Amino acid sequence: MLTHVVYDIEGTTSSTGFVHDTLYPYSRERFAAYIDEHGHDPQVIAQLDAVRELAGEPDADVERIVWWLNHWLDDDQKVTPLKAFQGWIWTDGFAAGDLTSHFFADSIPAIRRHHAEGRTLSIFSSGSVSAQLAWFGNTPDGSLLDLFSHHFDTENIGPKRVTESYDLIASRLGAPADEIVFFSDLVAELDAARDAGWHTVGVRRQGDQYFDQGVGDHLAIFSFDEIDLSGDAPTLVDRAANTR
Structure with missing residues (x-):
């Protein structure tokens, strides 16, 4: 699970x-x-x-x-x-009201959905924890901070392309590695997480900075709407089944 x-x-x-x-x-x-x-x-x-x-x-x-x-x-x-x-x-x-954070249209509904399904949600970003708190506290949909249990950055955990960082996060979460799924657009980060035993999903956003680099051999999605987390590993949604 x-x-x-x-x-x-x-x-x-x-x-x-x-x-x-x-x-x-x-x-x-x-x-x-x-x-x-x-x-x-x-x-x-x-x-x-x-x-x-x-x-x-x-x-x-x-x-x-x-x-x-x-x-x-x-x-x-x-x-x-x-x-x-x-x-x-x-x-x-x-x-001060000068800034409001940006989210892709599918992101906030997915975050709310994953939380409603009973999963523990965390962030791991190169942006500092203070930046993360400001970002998720000032979304177009209001504050999302109550949906997250942990905020990890390169200062309190370590580099995002190093397997040991993901080992440390799993320890901080108190969760088995095979119960954690990581979403990222960068192959090196996905590789490091997988080497730590995590499940990985590569998110590809058309027109974004690293889109052309792809996500290697990781499961790839273009929207959070395409992913199913109900099993022991993430899978793609069977859209054909949903339309029958």
Whole structure:
């Protein structure tokens, strides 16, 4: 029985293009101001030090740190300090009403359906936990936060393309690996999850950033409406049976 569902966000439940075209510029415009305003907060100091360590520049000032954040943003690198600053900035933006998160039309109904079926739902994203909370707390359909039990990111778990990260998530969930199904659009993530014993489903969104790369030999869907989680492994919905 599939008791746990873990979702990726970008390219899976939501458009990568929206994140890149709306959220990335929003954070870019506010890195310097956010650091100026919150530079004495311990969590911010920790991430400033993390930027200096990753950059190999222990004496980097705020201007240089902002340069590095923008550099990593330009390269779309999943760097923890970048994701932390983005998460804090986006949280403020959602709270101010400047931002509303994006979801594919089939995503929110599927999330609600999976929860109603009694499954435990979690997120594993390169976006920080604070960004995830802001994202799922400010959807076009209202807050979805009460539907999720766990939010995992690269800081509290580890890289998304490493099998050990999925082992750790299973341990945190207290669930056997073969009762967990992971939805993602990226082959490397799906491979790592499968190597940990998880079930995997590749989500392909026409026109999204990684669509042309496919999902390897993983079970592939173009919409959550195509998947059946009622058995011991995910299967495709038998649409012919439904029309008879």
